[in-house]
Amino acid sequence: MPHLRFQVAALSALLFTLPFVHAADDAGKGTGNEQPGKVKTAIAKTLGKIRLDGDMLAVLKAHENLRPKAIEKIDVPAARANPTIADAVNALLRQNGRSTDPAQLVPGVTSIDGTVQGGAGMIPARFYTPAGPGPFPVVVYFHGGGWVIADKQVYDASARGIAKQAQAVVVSVDYRQAPENKFPAAWDDALAAYKWTVANAASFKGDVSRVALAGESAGGNLALATAISARDANLQKPAHVLAIYPVTQSSLNTESYLENAAAQPLNRAMVEWFIDKLLDNKEQLKDWRLNLIDAKLAGLSSVTLISARVDPLRSDSAKMEEALKKADVLVERRDYEGVTHEFFGAAAVVEKARNAQAFAGERLRKAFGN
Structure with a gap:
C-alpha cells in the first residue's frame, strides 16, 4: 500500500507539471468560463478514486453537483458565494433522508x-x-x-x-x-x-x-x-x-x-x-x-x-x-x-x-x- 501511494503521488505531481495541463486549464481565464479546468478535474477524479475513502468521495461528488466555480478564476464576492463542503454535506444528508438540523x-x-x-x-x-x-x-x-x-x-x-x-x-x-x-x-x-x-x-x-x-x-x-x-x-x-x-x-x-x-x-x-x-x-x-x-x-x-x-x-x-x-x-x-x-x-x-x-x-x- 505505501508503494502504491508513492506511485500515485508521483503521477499526480508529474501530470500537474506538464505544460498541456496548464495550457488547457488556463484557457478559460478571462473568457467567462469559470468552471474548474477539465484536465485538472479529470486528474483529481481519477486519483481521488484511488486515494479516497468512499464516504469522502461522496462528499466531493455532492460538492461537484452543486457546480462550484474555480476560485482562482473568479472575484472575491463570487468566491464567497460559492457552494462549500458544508453545503455538500447537507445535500448528502437530504439525499439520504436525514436531518440537516x-x-x-x-x-x-x-x-x-x-x-x-x-x-x-x-x-x-x-x-x-x-x-x-x-x-x-x-x-x-x-x-x-x-x-x-x-x-x-x-x-x-x-x-x-x-x-x-x-x-x-x-x-x-x-x-x-x-x-x-x-x-x-x-x-x-x-x-x-x-x-x-x-x-x-x-x-x-x-x-x-x-x-x-x-x-x-x-x-x-x-x-x-x-x-x-x-x-x-x-x-x-x-x-x-x-x-x-x-x-x-x-x-x-x-x-x-x-x-x-x-x-x-x-x-x-x-x-x-x-x-x-x-x-x-x-x-x-x-x-x-x-x-x-x-x-x-x-x-x-x-x-x-x-x-x-x-x-x-x-x-x-x-x-x-x-x-x-x-x-x-x-x-x-x-x-x-x-x-x-x-x-x-x-x-x-x-x-x-x-x-x-x-x-x-x-x-x-x-x-x-x-
Whole structure:
C-alpha cells in the first residue's frame, strides 16, 4: 500500500507539471468560463478514486453537483458565494433522508450569536455551550477560508463538534478578512478575541483558568500564531492549541503541494489566489505569522496537529510538528488517510471526520484536566 501511494503521488505531481495541463486549464481565464479546468478535474477524479475513502468521495461528488466555480478564476464576492463542503454535506444528508438540523446532528450543544473584541472594534462570534451548569473549559476557535472567504456558519459543524467532544464552550470568531482588511488584520483580531475571552469567560459559563485555542486551515495558523503572540505579550498561557491542517509556511513547493496540486476541494492555484488577496506585497510572505515553522516556539503550550493525506497543506503540519519538537514543545500529530482538506467538519457523513473530532476532544480534555 505505501508503494502504491508513492506511485500515485508521483503521477499526480508529474501530470500537474506538464505544460498541456496548464495550457488547457488556463484557457478559460478571462473568457467567462469559470468552471474548474477539465484536465485538472479529470486528474483529481481519477486519483481521488484511488486515494479516497468512499464516504469522502461522496462528499466531493455532492460538492461537484452543486457546480462550484474555480476560485482562482473568479472575484472575491463570487468566491464567497460559492457552494462549500458544508453545503455538500447537507445535500448528502437530504439525499439520504436525514436531518440537516445542527441540534439533531450534534445533540447536547446549544449556540447563540454575539460579539467579541477584535483588533479594531467588536466582531461577530458564535458561542457553543454543552448541556450542564458549568463552568466549562473554553476553546477560542478560528474558521478556515484562506483569510478571504467563509465564516462561522460555514464552519459551524467543526466548532459544534469540538464543543461536544471536548465538553467545552467554543467561541467561534468571525475575524476580519482580506482584501477589505489585509494582513495582519485577522491576526490582530485573533489575539484580541483571545484576550477578551480570558477576561469574560465567566460571563458565559466559562472557566477562565482553562482557555484553549483552536483553528482550521487559515484558522489553524491563527490559533498557533495567537499562542505565540500571547506568550510574547505575557498573557495567560493557552491550555492547549488544536490546529487542523494549518498553514505554517509560505512555500508552495512542498511535497504535499506538488503531490496534491490538482486536489479538491483545495489546490495549489486556490492558495495562490488567497495569498494574492491577503498581502499588499510579497515581502510580507517572510513574516513569521505566515512562516510559523521559523518562529520562536519554545515555551508554547502543548499542541495537537490534525492533517489529511490528500491535502496540499499536509506537509505544513509535518513541518510544524518537527519544528515544535525541536523547540521541546509537546506535540502530537495525527494524519488521516483517505480524506481531503475540509474533512474535519463533515462528521455527519464521513467516518474519519468523526474519528478526528473524537481525537481532538480527547486531546483537549486531557489538557483541561478532565
